[in-house]
Amino acid sequence: MVQPFCRSTYITLDEASIRHNIQVIRARLPEGVGVIAVVKDNAYGHGVREIAEAALRSGATRLAVATVGEALELRAAGITAPTLVFGPYDDHCVADAQAQSFALSVFDPAQAAIIRQGLAPSLAPLKVHLKVDTGMRRYGFQSPEDVLETIRALRALGRVEIEGLYSHYASADDLSSDAPEQQYARFVQFVEVLRAEGLLPPIVHLSNSAGAMRYPERSFSAVRLGIALYGLSPAPGFADHFGIPLRPVLSLRSIVAQLVDVAPGTAVSYGGTYVAPSPRRLATVPVGYGDGYDRRFSNKGAVLIRGQRAPIVGRVTMDAVVVDVTDIDGVAFGDEVVIIGRQGQEEISAEALAEALGTIPYEVTTRLARRLPRVIVSSDDAAP
Numbered sequence: 001m002v003q004p005f006c007r008s009t010y011i012t013l014d015e016a017s018i019r020h021n022i023q024v025i026r027a028r029l030p031e032g033v034g035v036i037a038v039v040k041d042n043a044y045g046h047g048v049r050e051i052a053e054a055a056l057r058s059g060a061t062r063l064a065v066a067t068v069g070e071a072l073e074l075r076a077a078g079i080t081a082p083t084l085v086f087g088p089y090d091d092h093c094v095a096d097a098q099a100q101s102f103a104l105s106v107f108d109p110a111q112a113a114i115i116r117q118g119l120a121p122s123l124a125p126l127k128v129h130l131k132v133d134t135g136m137r138r139y140g141f142q143s144p145e146d147v148l149e150t151i152r153a154l155r156a157l158g159r160v161e162i163e164g165l166y167s168h169y170a171s172a173d174d175l176s177s178d179a180p181e182q183q184y185a186r187f188v189q190f191v192e193v194l195r196a197e198g199l200l201p202p203i204v205h206l207s208n209s210a211g212a213m214r215y216p217e218r219s220f221s222a223v224r225l226g227i228a229l230y231g232l233s234p235a236p237g238f239a240d241h242f243g244i245p246l247r248p249v250l251s252l253r254s255i256v257a258q259l260v261d262v263a264p265g266t267a268v269s270y271g272g273t274y275v276a277p278s279p280r281r282l283a284t285v286p287v288g289y290g291d292g293y294d295r296r297f298s299n300k301g302a303v304l305i306r307g308q309r310a311p312i313v314g315r316v317t318m319d320a321v322v323v324d325v326t327d328i329d330g331v332a333f334g335d336e337v338v339i340i341g342r343q344g345q346e347e348i349s350a351e352a353l354a355e356a357l358g359t360i361p362y363e364v365t366t367r368l369a370r371r372l373p374r375v376i377v378s379s380d381d382a383a384p
């Protein structure tokens with residue numbers, strides 16, 4: 001593959017897989033349900049510009065991020081699609097939302113004052129989505145009365161357009177939990193009260209990836225897809241349980257940057273925690289914890305070279321690891337290395353790395369550093 005950048009370690013993002021993941025989930029939803037692509041934190045580490053553009057080309061109707069800074073970054077990249085900010089903000093950011101036409105979340109009666117202070121009368125109306133707490137206990141109005149009071153306060157300001165109502169599941173990925181049933185029932189209560197008052201906003205959304213996969217019929221106007229958009233299961237076995245064939249979007253690749261034959265007794269990397277027990281052939285791969293590759297893979301992880309697993313020897317450093325390729329035939333300077341993804345018949349998934357680290361795949365990809373170049377590819381274009 002031709003690399004349009006000087007760093008030999010880079011991320012590829014498969015647009016055909018993004019399209020596929022949206023399609024297999026949308027096929028199960030009622031007609032007309034929109035897809036909000038959740039691209040917070042650099043699109044879960046994948047690369048926000050590339051993912052946002054590809055998701056919009058693939059049928060997503062809206063974007064969502066956690067912070068105003070992330071929304072501004074999308075606009076600076078020329079991405080004008082409707083965008084929702086989940087998290088809180090200061091009064092001096094309210095006019096940015098008006099000027100750049102993204103929506104802010106309102107989840108507490110106290111935010112009416114922040115909006116009043118920041119609202120610019122000369123700019124377009126501020127779009128807001130009201131967020132209600134149905135059991136996540138993080139952000140959200142606690143009662144329909146609080147929501148109604150806040151709607152009245154916002155309406156009194158003029159220039160506020162109440163565009164959406166939403167909530168968020170805490171445990172939709174846990175098949176043994178009935179908490180999502182209670183959250184759904186609670187959300188319906190909020191919806192009914194607002195409807196009865198004639199104040200139900202046009203866009204109503206509840207489900208994250210797990211909710212959209214588990215309760216496709218309970219999708220209201222839109223679902224918010226994060227982890228499933230990236231082709232990763234919200235929890236181990238969850239996508240398989242519903243027969244939904246997600247395809248990972250991201251691969252992390254590098255090259256063999258140096259190849260050395262070492263004598264028995266040779267110590268490798270910081271602290272010499274690995275000492276060659278016999279003559280070994282060692283390859284240096286320029287990926288490290290500075291790229292988001294966890295240091296706990298020291299003397300534990302592996303990468304793929306020529307379709308085989310090459311174990312990491314010694315400590316993971318900021319910029320490189322050393323792997324043992326003694327048992328892999330024909331390894332050459334410049335060979336492709338796969339750190340996350342497939343090579344030949346072998347695969348190292350973000351899910352498997354997460355399991356080895358005792359965390360979730362969300363964290364494994366989200367930590368991938370900004371310094372890694374991102375390139376969009378399409379497996380549909382791959383030679384047969």
Ligand SMILES: *Cc1c(COP(=O)(O)O)cnc(C)c1O
Nearest residue numbers: 038086168208209224225226227
């Ligand atoms: C992160 C987030 C999502 C996406 O969740 P996934 O499990 O990745 O689908 C949806 N809604 C809110 C409010 C979020 O913070």
